[in-house]
Amino acid sequence: MKQAVGTLAFIARFVVLGLAVAFVISLLWPGVGDRLRAGVGLHSAQAPGSGTSAPTIRGRSSGPVSYADAVARAAPSVVNIYANKMVTEQGVQMYSDPVLQRLFGGRPAIYKRREQSLGSGVIVSSQGYVLTNNHVIAKADDIQVLLYDGRVAKAQLVGADAETDLAVLKIDVSSPPVIPFADEHPARTGDVVLAIGNPLGLNQTVTMGIISAIGRQLSSSSPEDFIQTDAAINLGNSGGALVNTDGELVGINTLLIGKAANAEGISFAIPASSARKVLEQIIDSGHVVRGWLGVDYTFVPVAADSGLPAAARGAQVSDVYPGGPAAQAGIQPHDILLRIGKDDIVDAADLRRREAALPPGSKVEVSGLRNGTPFHAEVTLAQRPPLTPTASLDG
Known part of the structure; x- marks a missing residue:
């Protein structure tokens, strides 16, 4: 019995000594255990949730600590724009002679002064095309562009679009820095x-x-x-x-x-x-061309007790322009438009986008309901007339 107890005590001492040595080795060489297991054909176990299948965002599992690389890539393409124009104002010119000034006070006069608007722009083409806002350069007599590297260039206005408030300028400089478009990474809410x-x-x-x-x-x-x-x-x-x-x-x-x-x-x-x-x-x-149906429309109203969602699918015609494409096709106020071409109409905003994307002169079938009865009409689109922007641009 004593011999058995002695043997167990001897084994226990060596087990404790072995564990202590293994602990010290793991502290000094953390990866030695994995290498030994790999040498005998065993694989290290992964902690729950530590697998490589975890979703990543654009190749990153977390956001960057700094955005300096993004700025370094984009900033050279961003330019300063100085738009100069002559402004005419009416005023009163006073007489230099005190007697005349006392008798007549002053006389109407027209004064001209130079006004400068500050803005920004983006170089989007190696040919020197620059995108900016229309309201930055509107009615400007002279447009100067300051590049990232300090170069100054005179810009020519190629064209402008009031609906998007965009203008295209062209500058003549060598090797302009061009910004890349986010074609593969469309914008998402929360980005x-x-x-x-x-x-x-x-x-x-x-x-x-x-x-x-x-x-x-x-x-x-x-x-x-x-x-x-x-x-x-x-x-x-x-x-x-x-x-x-x-x-x-x-x-x-x-x-x-x-x-x-x-x-x-x-x-x-x-x-x-x-x-x-x-x-x-x-x-x-030199300008933007958009298709036009010749109608105003709004959301489809739904009665409160109908059990239908508050905004039903489609768009309701609120007004038809006399002599316009829709009027010639027989579309009437209060018609509900449900389909244009092969596409279903989601709402009024969706219809505006779809009609603008169609080229003027093209024919398209419009389907909908009139007093609850289905109807079809073929409309030949016209070119959308210019609109006066209603938004106040303060940027």
Whole structure:
């Protein structure tokens, strides 16, 4: 019995000694256990939830510590724009002679002064094309562009589009830095974005925020969608770049809603996809062409006790322009439009986008309900007439 107890005690001492040695080795060489297990054909166990199948966002499992790389990629393409114009004002010219001044007081006079608007722009083509806001350069006699590297260039206006508040300029400089478009990373609500521009004359200022919403429509008569963001936008940011964390162009900053409206952190940008379409059309023809049905429409009203959702599918015609395409096709007020071409109409905003995307002169079948009865009409679209923007642009 004593011999058995002695043997167990001997074994226990060596087990304890072995564990102690293994603990020391694991502290000094942490990976030796995995290498030994791999040598005999065993694999190390993974902790729950530590597998490689965890979802990542754009190849990253967490956000970057710094956005300096994104800024370094995008900032050289962002320029300062100085738009100069002569402003005519009426005033009163006083006489230099005290007697005449006392008798006649003064006489009407016209004065001219030079006014300068500050804004931002983005170089989007190696040919020197620059996107900015229309309201930055409107009625300007002279447009100067200051590049990131200090070069100054005189810009020529290629064309402008009031509905998107976009303008295309062209500068003649060698090797202009071109910003990449976010083609593979479409904007999503919640994405981090950076606004780069010239607010209050403080060139190359970067602010950060998130995309608050996409698909915003700022005017009931415009087919254009906007990106809403809470990145700080100030006077002078207009026409600057809204970029993602990869330094790619997401939008062109255009509008802020100031504290006068008791708003804070509400700004808007034109999506890069829309800006590119405007850019291409202006370069090709000098202006943007949109299709037009010749009707005004709104959401489909639903009775409170009908049991249907508050906003039903389709769009209801509220007015038909005399002599317009819809009037010639027999479409009437109060008609409910449900389909245009091969596409179902989701709502009035969806119909505005679809009609604007169709080329003028094309024929399209419009289907809907008239007093509950299905109808079909073939409409030959006209070119959309120019509209006066209703939004107040403060960016």
